[in-house]
Amino acid sequence: MERTGAVVSLKKRVGQPLALETIHRHLAWQFALGGTRAECRAGYFPKPISRALEVSNDNVISAACARRKADGTRQSQCPQYGFEPCRNLKSMTEPKKDGVIQRRHPHSGPLFHVADYGRKQAAWELNPGRQMYPVLPTLVLATQLPDQVDHLGSCCAPGIPVTLVSSSRLLSTSQRTIPMPIHRRQAIAATLAASTLPWANATGKAAPSDRLNIAVVGIRGRGRALLSGFAQLKGSQVTHLCDVNTEYFPAISRQVADLQGGKVPECVQDIRKLLAIQSIDAIAVATPDHWHALATIWGCQAGKHVYVEKPCSHNIVEGRRMVEAARKYQRVVQVGTQSRSAPHMMEAIAYVKSGKLGEVHMARAFNSQLRRRVPAVADTPIPATLDWDIWQGPAPKRAFNTNRYSYGWRWYWDYGTGDMGNDGVHDLDIARWGLGVGAPSAAHGFGTKLVFQGDTQETPDTQSVLFTFPDSDKVLHFDQRLWTPYHMEGYENGVVFYGTLAYLVLGRSGWRVIEKGNKLAFEKKASFSEKPHLENFVQACMGKAKPNCDILEGHHSTILAHLGNLSSRLGRPLKFNPADESILGDGEASALLGRQGRGGFVIPDKV
Incomplete structure (x- = not known):
């Protein structure tokens, strides 16, 4: 060949x-x-x-x-x-x-x-x-x-x-x-062959005592990327796989073994049994959104460090519990907004804060995607290899449906957070990072379905939200369309920082600065890899670094997505108190800040 x-x-x-x-x-x-x-x-x-x-x-x-x-x-x-x-x-x-x-x-x-x-x-x-x-x-x-x-x-x-x-x-x-470059919005954006990843480890593993033992929870989609990445890092190894569907264990465990010198990970279907295994140092949570918080809280309580995919939570109350669990049990919890560790992103944010753009008063985070419809399909029997009760977790109990289990879960409020929480939170995080602000004080949102009318999606395909912040002259605008066969500002997703002297456009593949008179000052191209973010997590767990996106940072950015969604769903502006993370003067919106869970999958009031 x-x-x-x-x-x-x-x-x-x-x-x-x-x-x-x-x-x-x-x-x-x-x-x-x-x-x-x-x-x-x-x-x-x-x-x-x-x-x-x-x-x-x-x-x-x-x-x-x-x-x-x-x-x-x-x-x-x-x-x-x-x-x-x-x-x-x-x-x-x-x-x-x-x-x-x-x-x-x-x-x-x-x-x-x-x-x-x-x-x-x-x-x-x-x-x-x-x-x-x-x-x-x-x-x-x-x-x-x-x-x-x-x-x-x-x-x-x-x-x-x-x-x-x-x-x-x-x-x-x-x-x-098939060797191809990594792209975060491709659903199988990770290869499971060592030769196909840009950071394939050719130098061998560190000594066993210097490796972090990681269990990946949720081994499809983003889970494939994480288990592949962690398996190839010098300082970590994937010792366990956890997924509610046992169908995928044989093939994926063999492929992980090929990436890490033949060491085959153990496979566990129930996360509660997984967390009882003492040899596991950390878990990487790549489940649907509605499981992120409970898996993280349970992981911290079991003494594990946690890498949790974005958005870190399904709602604002869950996010706060995650922060409390990380602090109480003194665990490293890193959120998977990988831009925080990308060298060119860090360079661009430093430029924004340097004053060379003048006073930066506004940032626009944009998310342009070409998604697809989710037509209705009938409920079907539960596959024999799937534990549907665990998959539903803290969400309301419903019949098995391929739309809920597969692609569609992101677009149903029971499980997902729409694309504002799915992809948009990356850009919201970058914008908040550059502006130097925390949680917002108000959200003015609009969201609707303009193109996907008539299908089963509950989340908007078109969204525009404006955020303001306490004691700040900063404004953040989020702009999203899921039906565009083109990109904005030359990037599929990105952020524009507007200063009084110039503006900066930042995307995954580079950044540029435009000065007075629309003169291009300079442009820098870059490649993007999530390897630095995974390495940073491993180093943080070993006490050698601080996490580049600690759970509190991830929580503050995810609050933007949650408030934007709530304002869009309710069709009115919302006032938010960052001190106690409450919505002011709106009982209906306040009731949607969190949910209790069900059965054995309850989000605790105290962690």
Whole structure:
């Protein structure tokens, strides 16, 4: 096998059957290619959805997770995600000079495209799209394998494990991964192969006594990124995996072992049993939002340090309990807003505070995304490998539904915080950091569904919130649209700091300063990695550093998201008292500051 940049080349004989297996957060698909049919042998979708895709030797045909109708014909729209199949895939692909087929996709829906390239070239492309939760790979195949070099590449799916197996027995013969850069809004933004991460550790591990033993709680989505990152750091190792769905343990535990010299992590389904294990030093919490607080509080009470994904809490009361738990039990609790440890972010924030922009009175945090609809789907039986009661945790008890369990949970208030809490909190945190302010004194918010009307999402797809702060002349404006196939200010997400002399635009890939007369003073490009943030957490747990985003900092930034959401939901401004974290003069809003939980998953009044 030959690697060149982001392309993996494989040589196969003409007509040789081949199966492609991808292990992914919510599914394990097996595709067998032989003759004129590609069949999905196993999948995450409910049983009514067909596992078959039709392939033609001469024409481009595509199917979107197709559901079979009673007459045997294929429904043209994906019943779960609502995307129409692409009808002209061949026109969107063109070979480069080096013969590598490049894919242009008009959207990033979870479609399975099957194409024929005249038996001269074959291309497999796994492209889940940058906003999929969960993400389903897009598969591009040729109907026959040519007696030439076939090209396997990825647009934005770094590190999906790919296993080539025999067509007759589907037995694994080798594993390969696709090297691609990391991107935080891609749902599988972490690879599980050491060679595919930019910080792959080539120097070996530290001595066992100098390593932090970490358990990752929630091993899909962001959990995949965290377990991969911590497994490859010199000063840490992943000793345990915890997930409510045992289906993913075998494949992911093997992959973690490959990253850390063969050490296989133990797998535990119930977090309460996990926290009783004394050898664990820290937990990394990558569950849905509604579990962040309880996992962190329990972790601190069990004597574990905690790395918790953003947003740190599901509501304001939970966030305060997390701060109290960290302080009472003297644990390091780091929030996963990785920009706090990015060198170019730190440099830009120092520039903002240097006075070179003049007096900085305002920051605008923007979040421009191209999300997708969440059409209604029927409730289904609970998968045998899933503990649905634990998954629901402190949230209200409801029937199992794939929308709740998979991508859709972010957009239901029971579990998620909308995209203001999901992606927007990164930018809110940067803006608050640069302005040098704490919790706000007021939020004036507007939010609605302009594009996704009629689907099941409860959170807004369009949002604008203005924050003011006590005893401060600073103003923070948050601006969000989830239906834009373009970026603002040259960045998908970012912050603009407005000074009396100049303004600064800051994003994940760099920053620039614009002076009077719209003159570009300078621009700096940068790459982004979460490795420094993970390293900072490990060093903080060992007493060698302070956490770059301590839970109190994360809590103050997450308050912005919670207040913005509350103001948008209620349709009125809210006054907030940062001293006791209460809403003034609004009983309805005050009732939404927290919730008790249920059963054995109660958020404690005192930690």
